[in-house]
Amino acid sequence: xxxxxxxxxxxxxxxxxxxxxxxxxxxxxxxxxxxxxxxxxxxxxxxxxxxxxxxxxxxxxxxxxxxxxxxxxxxxxxxxxxxxxxxxxxxxxxxxxxxxxxxxxxxxxxxxxxxxxxxxxxxxxxxxxxxxxxxxxxxxxxxxxxxxxxxxxxxxxxxxxxxxxxxxxxxx
Amino acid sequence: xxxxxxxxxxxxxxxxxxxxxxxxxxxxxxxxxxxxxxxxxxxxxxxxxxxxxxxxxxxxxxxxxxxxxxxxxxxxxxxxxxxxxxxxxxxxxxxxxxxxxxxxxxxxxxxxxxxxxxxxxxxxxxxxxxxxxxxxxxxxxxxxxxxxxxxxxxxxxxxxxxxxxxxxxxxxxxxxxxxxxxxxxxxxxxxxxxxxxxxxxxxxxxxxxxxxxxxxxxxxxxxxxxxxxxxxxxxxxxxxxxxxxxxxxxxxxxxxxxxxxxxxxxxxxxxxxxxxxxxxxxxxxxxxxxxxxxxxxxxxxxxxxxxxxxxxxxxxxxxxxxxxxxxxxxxxxxx
Numbered sequence: 001x002x003x004x005x006x007x008x009x010x011x012x013x014x015x016x017x018x019x020x021x022x023x024x025x026x027x028x029x030x031x032x033x034x035x036x037x038x039x040x041x042x043x044x045x046x047x048x049x050x051x052x053x054x055x056x057x058x059x060x061x062x063x064x065x066x067x068x069x070x071x072x073x074x075x076x077x078x079x080x081x082x083x084x085x086x087x088x089x090x091x092x093x094x095x096x097x098x099x100x101x102x103x104x105x106x107x108x109x110x111x112x113x114x115x116x117x118x119x120x121x122x123x124x125x126x127x128x129x130x131x132x133x134x135x136x137x138x139x140x141x142x143x144x145x146x147x148x149x150x151x152x153x154x155x156x157x158x159x160x161x162x163x164x165x166x167x168x169x170x171x172x
Numbered sequence: 173x174x175x176x177x178x179x180x181x182x183x184x185x186x187x188x189x190x191x192x193x194x195x196x197x198x199x200x201x202x203x204x205x206x207x208x209x210x211x212x213x214x215x216x217x218x219x220x221x222x223x224x225x226x227x228x229x230x231x232x233x234x235x236x237x238x239x240x241x242x243x244x245x246x247x248x249x250x251x252x253x254x255x256x257x258x259x260x261x262x263x264x265x266x267x268x269x270x271x272x273x274x275x276x277x278x279x280x281x282x283x284x285x286x287x288x289x290x291x292x293x294x295x296x297x298x299x300x301x302x303x304x305x306x307x308x309x310x311x312x313x314x315x316x317x318x319x320x321x322x323x324x325x326x327x328x329x330x331x332x333x334x335x336x337x338x339x340x341x342x343x344x345x346x347x348x349x350x351x352x353x354x355x356x357x358x359x360x361x362x363x364x365x366x367x368x369x370x371x372x373x374x375x376x377x378x379x380x381x382x383x384x385x386x387x388x389x390x391x392x393x394x395x396x397x398x399x400x401x402x403x404x405x406x407x408x409x410x411x412x413x414x415x416x417x418x419x420x421x422x423x424x425x426x427x428x429x430x431x432x433x434x435x436x437x438x439x440x441x442x443x444x445x446x447x448x449x450x451x452x453x454x455x456x457x458x459x460x461x462x463x464x465x466x467x468x469x470x471x472x473x474x475x476x477x478x479x480x481x482x483x484x485x486x487x488x489x490x491x492x493x494x495x496x497x498x499x500x501x502x503x504x505x506x507x
């Protein structure tokens with residue numbers, strides 16, 4: 001970002017000075033790096049082991065639940081693909097439901113990636129903004145803001161699917 | 173007569189008097205370390221209103237009205253109000269001011285707003301322009317969170333260095349005459365940016381600004397840290413506080429015995445606020461409750477009070493800019 005000191009007023013030149021003082025720039029960078037290392041020294045580190053365990057257990061439980069539901073639907077006589085689609089719907093419903101009653105964020109606070117990565121986390125990331133922006137109305141609030149977090153996942157998911165599809169098509 | 177002293181400071185010849193203060197907080201702050209120092213604790217973060225933003229307007233309106241009521245004045249006696257909050261275009265402040273119908277100047281100094289308002293009030297009072305000014309600031313955890321970070325129901329994990337935005341508001345009535353502690357000097361801060369980009373590390377981002385202003389204040393006024401019974405900063409949290417002590421030590425000043433940060437005084441360890449409190453209300457509720465009472469009880473006689481603001485926006489942070497920070501200071505002394 002440029003600032004006024006980059007202008008060379010003495011020469012009556014109103015354009016940003018192209019030959020910015022490199023020495024000063026380096027000095028500033030050095031100072032910033034020195035400060036950053038000081039900050040790193042005093043900033044508390046996240047409890048990695050505890051977080052990993054929580055993520056593993058909660059993530060594992062959600063996935064086990066998914067497997068359990070899939071097996072249940074298979075037991076009812078659905079084909080494998082249909083059973084897993086049904087299980088996905090159930091998990092998305094549960095994720096949305098527990099977000100709605102205000103429990104999912106408490107879970108996420110401890111479980112981290114354990115509750116973000118499974119599809120329940122995806123449901124959470126859609127329902128949370130939808131709830132929050134209800135006050136702004138159903139069109140510009142709920143409708144527009146619903147995908148504010150999940151949108152990028154969808155966009156890049158589709159882009160990746162397109163690229164993979166292209167590779168598949170060329171190889172055939 | 174020129175009242176400016178040194179590079180950035182002013183010394184008041186007729187020190188304005190803080191005649192009354194009031195504060196209001198949300199339920200989490202009410203259960204924190206300073207319970208018993210609040211005028212009103214809301215039962216929940218909406219207080220029966222339709223949105224968090226409306227609730228924040230209510231907070232500010234309550235704090236100002238209560239502060240005026242406490243000193244048996246009327247709103248009509250207030251010549252001017254300086255106020256601000258964290259939301260875009262000062263949303264909650266403007267709606268609060270709509271109801272109060274007093275001359276008003278809006279301020280945005282992020283979390284330094286309270287001290288910025290006090291400083292300007294003191295200057296206008298000492299200059300003989302007005303007789304009574306109210307300075308106020310507010311913040312609301314949920315409203316700020318949804319503007320600056322993620323929706324509140326999102327299951328995200330906050331890093332241990334993150335701070336918790338205070339839900340609350342504080343208002344200070346500053347008068348030309350009356351009894352109470354006086355604002356004797358003030359130091360206007362300049363923007364300091366040490367290149368911190370992480371919006372979860374606001375304490376570390378603001379610490380150099382606080383250090384710069386403390387140092388400049390002592391230079392300008394010609395005092396040592398020991399002159400003050402206590403030096404308070406607004407909302408640096410535990411990480412920022414440690415950095416301030418360390419940075420000033422490198423400059424040869426020891427403030428480890430008479431320095432505390434308001435952000436470390438709001439929540440208990442088990443309230444899961446991580447590195448402490450932040451937001452405009454962090455400094456406002458501590459000053460308007462705990463500190464003001466301690467001064468009136470003569471437990472504190474001379475304090476230096478700093479408001480620290482990190483002036484980033486969601487746009488600046490998404491465009492990968494660093495966080496520009498500022499700190500303003502006022503010295504408050506009991507005669």
